[in-house]
Amino acid sequence: MMECSERVVLINSHGDRTICIAFNHHWNSFPLSERYFSFVQKRFITIGLAITSLTLITIFYISNSSNSNYFDFPKFQLYNTNNYTQSINTTRICCLILTTPKNFLTRAKAIHDTWGPLCDRHFFITENSSESNSVEQINITRELPIAPITNIIPGYDHLTQKSVSAFLFAYQNYINDFDWFVKADDDTFIIVENLRAFLSKQNTSEPVTFGYNFKVIVPKGYHSGGASYVLSKESLRRFYTAHTNPNSSCRKDGGAEDVEVAKCLRNEGVYPGKSLDDQNRELFHPLPFHDHFRGSFPDWMLSYAENPLEAKYGCCGDQTISFHYVSPEDQYLMHFLLYKIRPISPIHRRSIDRFARSTAPVTS
Numbered sequence: 001m002m003e004c005s006e007r008v009v010l011i012n013s014h015g016d017r018t019i020c021i022a023f024n025h026h027w028n029s030f031p032l033s034e035r036y037f038s039f040v041q042k043r044f045i046t047i048g049l050a051i052t053s054l055t056l057i058t059i060f061y062i063s064n065s066s067n068s069n070y071f072d073f074p075k076f077q078l079y080n081t082n083n084y085t086q087s088i089n090t091t092r093i094c095c096l097i098l099t100t101p102k103n104f105l106t107r108a109k110a111i112h113d114t115w116g117p118l119c120d121r122h123f124f125i126t127e128n129s130s131e132s133n134s135v136e137q138i139n140i141t142r143e144l145p146i147a148p149i150t151n152i153i154p155g156y157d158h159l160t161q162k163s164v165s166a167f168l169f170a171y172q173n174y175i176n177d178f179d180w181f182v183k184a185d186d187d188t189f190i191i192v193e194n195l196r197a198f199l200s201k202q203n204t205s206e207p208v209t210f211g212y213n214f215k216v217i218v219p220k221g222y223h224s225g226g227a228s229y230v231l232s233k234e235s236l237r238r239f240y241t242a243h244t245n246p247n248s249s250c251r252k253d254g255g256a257e258d259v260e261v262a263k264c265l266r267n268e269g270v271y272p273g274k275s276l277d278d279q280n281r282e283l284f285h286p287l288p289f290h291d292h293f294r295g296s297f298p299d300w301m302l303s304y305a306e307n308p309l310e311a312k313y314g315c316c317g318d319q320t321i322s323f324h325y326v327s328p329e330d331q332y333l334m335h336f337l338l339y340k341i342r343p344i345s346p347i348h349r350r351s352i353d354r355f356a357r358s359t360a361p362v363t364s
């Protein structure tokens with residue numbers, strides 16, 4: 001039970017489902033007599049709830065119609081003891097995932113099956129395929145939430161255009177519906193709950209972006225495109241305004257996507273926010289998880305990275321947000337490890353914590 005109630009708090013953006021799992025767990029572990037007692041109890045609780053609901057509804061209507069404010073209707077009854085979890089639940093995230101038709105059945109499908117739907121809304125941003133598609137490919141386009149953008153130019157050389165189109169589309173249609181706008185690639189893995197928890201502590205009215213910070217090429221630096229990066233509402237507004245101003249120097253195509261988007265934003269006074277945890281460990285990761293953990297960093301990373309490169313347990317914050325170069329198979333594996341496998345006892349939990357604290361060298 002302790003484990004279950006912990007999970008309710010941790011995975012609170014999907015509170016309902018988790019509570020259900022926790023309850024079933026609890027229920028099955030009861031002996032039969034207790035189950036019967038529980039059943040009777042449940043009936044009383046149900047009746048009690050119905051009466052309480054009626055009372056609340058009545059009070060709500062009365063207080064509404066009389067325009068008085070002495071009864072503040074509780075919006076988040078389950079979490080109203082903790083402001084922090086409340087704000088996690090109300091932090092709305094729109095994920096924009098760049099892909100291409102040849103990846104629909106592999107990378108896009110894997111994201112759609114795993115972390116994509118954990119965003120409040122996710123869109124795949126793709127060009128329209130001119131090649132003849134297989135039946136499977138045509139079928140999958142009916143399942144994937146593909147953003148209805150028609151003017152995207154195919155090809156890796158036009159990634160900037162794809163990303164710019166994605167942000168303009170998000171601004172024009174959804175600026176009021178979300179607090180944060182994330183750009184990811186189709187080989188990015190995002191732990192959306194951690195992203196939401198991180199963003200819930202930030203201010204979306206600030207001209208700020210978050211991601212993995214490279215300190216080169218763009219003044220004040222840019223975020224690795226593959227690790228995914230986040231624009232606040234205010235940043236997206238400035239990006240849109242710049243792109244609709246014919247005088248702006250923001251590039252609409254060409255160059256490197258992450259660099260060009262950052263150049264445009266920094267020109268508009270949008271600054272990179274601190275994207276580390278309170279122990280200064282990275283949360284966004286531009287390489288696969290094995291490479292960060294083992295410390296296999298390519299030479300260029302040494303000069304690009306704004307923060308010192310760390311391996312082993314220092315590689316990644318406990319509330320890590322993303323990894324890059326994650327294959328479709330590894331998207332499913334990560335999802336399985338993070339959401340399906342659960343240590344079952346508090347004793348097990350303690351041994352895991354001890355292991356995590358140990359400084360024993362990692363063998364590869």
Ligand SMILES: *[C@@H]1O[C@H](CO)[C@@H](O)[C@H](O)[C@H]1NC(C)=O
Nearest residue numbers: 080081082083084085086087
């Ligand atoms: C929770 O919110 C209330 C009202 O907004 C505030 O008075 C209180 O200090 C907050 N509690 C915490 C722990 O932040």
Ligand SMILES: *[C@@H]1O[C@H](CO)[C@@H](O)[C@H](O)[C@H]1NC(C)=O
Nearest residue numbers: 127128129130147148149150
């Ligand atoms: C993509 O192209 C096909 C064939 O040219 C066309 O039938 C379809 O409507 C187009 N879809 C979009 C979203 O533009």
Ligand SMILES: *[C@@H]1O[C@H](CO)[C@@H](O)[C@H](O)[C@H]1NC(C)=O
Nearest residue numbers: 134135136137138139140142
């Ligand atoms: C494609 O979708 C159609 C209609 O839903 C279905 O009948 C057909 O079996 C699907 N084909 C494949 C190869 O998945």
Ligand SMILES: *[C@@H]1O[C@H](CO)[C@@H](O)[C@H](O)[C@H]1NC(C)=O
Nearest residue numbers: 202203204205206207208234
């Ligand atoms: C959020 O940022 C805006 C713009 O800088 C500022 O006016 C506002 O006071 C900030 N809100 C909080 C809660 O810090």
Ligand SMILES: *[C@@H]1O[C@H](CO)[C@@H](O)[C@H](O)[C@H]1NC(C)=O
Nearest residue numbers: 241242243244245246247248
């Ligand atoms: C663009 O520049 C021209 C010439 O400097 C200026 O007259 C015009 O107001 C500018 N337009 C915008 C939208 O800033």
Ligand SMILES: CC(=O)N[C@H]1CO[C@H](CO)[C@@H](O)[C@@H]1O
Nearest residue numbers: 013015075076077078079089
């Ligand atoms: C406890 C709580 O209020 N949970 C809500 C969090 O947000 C989701 C999606 O908007 C709701 O479905 C939950 O009820």
